[in-house]
Amino acid sequence: MTGKVDDLGRASAVVREAIRGRVGAGQKTLTLLSLIQFAGLLLLSLLLFAPLLYGSRYVVYLGTLLALQATLAVSLNIVMGYAGQFALAHAAFYGFGAYASAIFIRDYDMTFWSSLPPTACLAAALAAAVGYPSMRFTGGIHFALITFAFGELLRLVTANWHGLTGGPQGMQLSYAPGPVLGIDFGSARGMYYLAAGVLVLSMTIAMLIRRSDFGRSLLAIREDEVLAASLGIDVTAHKVAAFSIASVLAAIAGAIYGPFVGFVSPDMMSASDSISVVGMLIVGGIGTTSGPIIGTLVFVGLPELLRVAKLYRLVLLGLIIVVTVLFVPKGLAGLISRLVPTGRPRDG
Numbered sequence: 452m453t454g455k456v457d458d459l460g461r462a463s464a465v466v467r468e469a470i471r472g473r474v475g476a477g478q479k480t481l482t483l484l485s486l487i488q489f490a491g492l493l494l495l496s497l498l499l500f501a502p503l504l505y506g507s508r509y510v511v512y513l514g515t516l517l518a519l520q521a522t523l524a525v526s527l528n529i530v531m532g533y534a535g536q537f538a539l540a541h542a543a544f545y546g547f548g549a550y551a552s553a554i555f556i557r558d559y560d561m562t563f564w565s566s567l568p569p570t571a572c573l574a575a576a577l578a579a580a581v582g583y584p585s586m587r588f589t590g591g592i593h594f595a596l597i598t599f600a601f602g603e604l605l606r607l608v609t610a611n612w613h614g615l616t617g618g619p620q621g622m623q624l625s626y627a628p629g630p631v632l633g634i635d636f637g638s639a640r641g642m643y644y645l646a647a648g649v650l651v652l653s654m655t656i657a658m659l660i661r662r663s664d665f666g667r668s669l670l671a672i673r674e675d676e677v678l679a680a681s682l683g684i685d686v687t688a689h690k691v692a693a694f695s696i697a698s699v700l701a702a703i704a705g706a707i708y709g710p711f712v713g714f715v716s717p718d719m720m721s722a723s724d725s726i727s728v729v730g731m732l733i734v735g736g737i738g739t740t741s742g743p744i745i746g747t748l749v750f751v752g753l754p755e756l757l758r759v760a761k762l763y764r765l766v767l768l769g770l771i772i773v774v775t776v777l778f779v780p781k782g783l784a785g786l787i788s789r790l791v792p793t794g795r796p797r798d799g
Contacts, residue, residue: 523542524728526698540601546719548570549715564628646707731746734750
């Protein structure tokens with residue numbers, strides 16, 4: 452009997468030691484991940500403020516373009532990375548935001564700032580109108596095809612409604628955002644401030660969603676819709692909400708893009724641009740926090756810095772996506788996470 456008690460005591464000690472070791476390893480892993488997140492935020496801060504450290508108008512232009520494209524990638528990650536819904540109409544909502552804001556300003560005598568709320572509301576209503584029937588009765592690959600068709604339909608309507616949108620020639624925009632708190636948003640640097648602010652806002656919303664009950668429900672839906680529904684999660688409502696939030700952020704980015712370039716056209720809504728945003732997520736890492744930023748820097752920043760022609764950018768996109776899918780299926784963010792040691796103790 453005494454021997455059994457001693458054996459039980461030794462077993463309990465081993466279990467306590469193992470638990471202590473695993474807790475310590477978990478703390479080390481948490482500390483390491485915190486350092487990685489801090490390094491990522493520091494890198495993002497440096498990238499955001501880099502255009503302000505140089506007087507070159509091209510650097511400021513490139514920074515603004517990267518911030519707007521990164522906003523598209525971050526917003527698409529909400530519906531595609533978190534909810535697992537393959538949407539192919541993000542460029543359509545990007546162009547819709549640009550056109551809607553411009554029309555409100557031209558026809559209803561609004562300012563840039565006052566045109567943003569109705570533009571966001573229209574984008575949310577349009578996303579819900581497209582998302583609800585497609586996700587309620589079909590979903591999956593059918594949702595991808597429906598959003599693709601919707602994007603092409605919206606582009607064709609914009610290209611042929613000459614009286615409202617200017618037709619295929621587009622619209623020349625002569626307005627600029629008004630000053631706020633002493634910041635002149637009509638200048639090149641002011642537009643950069645605005646684009647960077649929207650990017651930070653989008654990342655904050657995405658991070659809050661991921662840490663919320665709503666975000667955890669989206670992740671459950673992504674993994675298994677049937678199991679999520681059996682747990683009491685309203686699958687359709689959550690997917691439509693994620694699609695609407697992503698579409699609103701894309702529309703706001705498009706509203707900023709209009710005065711940034713001074714021109715909008717139906718080419719903004721092309722399917723190739725929507726596929727490009729999907730490519731950013733694939734390269735950076737779908738469903739990760741830093742993946743959209745990494746994918747944007749690689750996919751948009753690198754060709755822009757190399758001054759590659761637009762035709763060859765598509766070729767480069769195809770090569771990058773093929774290499775990523777074959778060798779880094781979880782994207783660059785997933786590769787970094789895999790290469791970082793976790794410090795867990797070996798079993799046995």
